Amino acid sequence: MTQKLLNHRAEGPATAPPLLLGPSLGTSYALWDKVAPELSVTHQVIRWDLPGHGGTAPDLIGPGATVADLAELVLELADYLGIERFAYAGVSLGGAVGLHLAAHHPERVPSLAVVCSSAHFNGSKPWEERAALVRREGLASLAENANARWFTPGFTVPRLIEDHRTADPGAYAACCDALAAFDLRDRLSSISTPTLLIAGREDPATPPAHLREIADAVPGASLTEIAGASHLAPAERPEAVLAALRGHFDGYALRGMEVRRQVLGDEHVNRAQARQSPFTARFQDFISRYAWGEIWTDPTLARRERSMITLTALVAHGHYDELAMHVRAARRNGLTPEEIGAVLLQTAVYCGVPAANSAFAVAQRVLADEEAEGS
Known part of the structure; x- marks a missing residue:
């Protein structure tokens, strides 16, 4: 039996750190079109569609669905892709999914960004009423006023409006059920995942106060407010959203430097x-x-062990300029000249005497320079 999964799109090198991007209610992964390609330079980006939205089958959720149900679908997708740990960013309902993951599955999410979202969505009644309306009349009337809910005056993204119009009404209503039942305020202080909150200053659906509430409760969280952005900030102000996400998620590069x-x-x-x-x-x-x-x-492995392996590999491939640099690195990592000599002697056996001869000459020059500098 074929496993049913969230429809998704992968971008970027498979060896890069994975980053999952979640959408807002009524949109598809096209919400991230102006941001995901840039993020994929440094990450393996996986953006996904809600049930009944974009290319995801509507029957993955039903009436009475919860944000926890959606979070489980995201985890099933990550497991299918062989991704154990992943950074996560989500907008609105997608952001609520990220908060749930950080609160209930912190071992899976090392870094989180919550965009134009909330720990609660103004109580259950408005969402119950919207779910009933959609089940009764479909999505046409809601799609007609989507611009006012999503963007500042005069701005629109036709592709996203069309996504709203063509979403499955039953699945959309089930997502409304999930928003109606969502309230994570009592769990925010337990979230240990490094968290960034991004608010659109012109957002009527989840105004900056909602994001500020999360930032004040989650230990160490930070908040960025984007001027000129309404509810779908990644579509309306992609450059500002991209800059904020890069600053938050590029920890590997900062730590690596x-x-x-x-x-x-x-x-x-x-x-x-x-x-x-x-x-x-x-x-x-x-x-x-x-x-x-x-x-x-x-x-x-300890750094000194990594230095030994690196010296051997550089000798094996004849990279003697790099070898000189890593002899100095080996000394910083605690290797003595005698230990470096022993490593190079080992390379004579397995990489060849001529290679080891050249390597000893490089290492002797570096160690002599070091001794002269010390004296």
């Missing part, structure tokens, strides 16, 4: 940064984020 400096030294890293150009910028980001932010920070 710190480790890179500790191992290679400020002088080397400063030279590399000074030589950076628009052509090499993505490669430098890749090195900081992936090599230094993920691999060198993995606690499975």
Whole structure:
């Protein structure tokens, strides 16, 4: 039997840190069209559709659905994709899903951004009434006034209005049921996930006060307010939303740069940064984020052990310029000259004597320079 999953779109390298993007009620993953491609430069971005929206089957939820039900569908999607831990950003109902995940499954979500959303959606009655209206009359009348609910005057995104008009009424009403029952205020103080709140200053549905309430309750959370944005800020002010999300989610790159400096030294890293150009910028980001932010920070191996492995690999491939740099790094990581010599002697057996001979010459020069600097 084929497993039914949320319709989704993946962008970015599969080796990059995963980032899931959740939509607002009435929209599809097209809500993220102006943001996701840029985020996919540094992340494996997975954006998904609500049941009955976009390409997701409507029968994944039914009457009386909850945000917890939607969160389980997101976890099923992540499991299917082989993703154990993922950063998460969501708008409105998608943001409520993120809050639920952070409160109930913190081991799965290391970083969270909640965009134009709330820990409660003004009580159950308005949503119960909307669900009844949609079940009775469909979505045509709601779609007609979507611009006023979603955007500042004079702005629109026709694709999103069409998503609203063509959503399945039963699934849409079930999502209204989920919003009616949602109230996470009593769990906010227990959320330990690093959390960013993004509010649209012109948002009538979830005004900045709702996001401020979350920011005040979640330990260490931060709040960004975006001028000129209403409820669907990623569509209306994508540049501002992108800047906020990058600042929050690019922790791997920031942590990687710190480790890179500790191992290679400020002088080397400063030279590399000074030589950076628009052509090499993505490669430098890749090195900081992936090599230094993920691999060198993995606690499975100590840094001195990683230095030994790196020295061996560089000798094996004849990368002697890199070898000189990593001999210095090995000394910073605690290896003695005798231990470095033992590693290089080991390479003579498994990588060849000529390679080890060149490696000893490089290492001897580096260690002599170090001794001269010390004296």
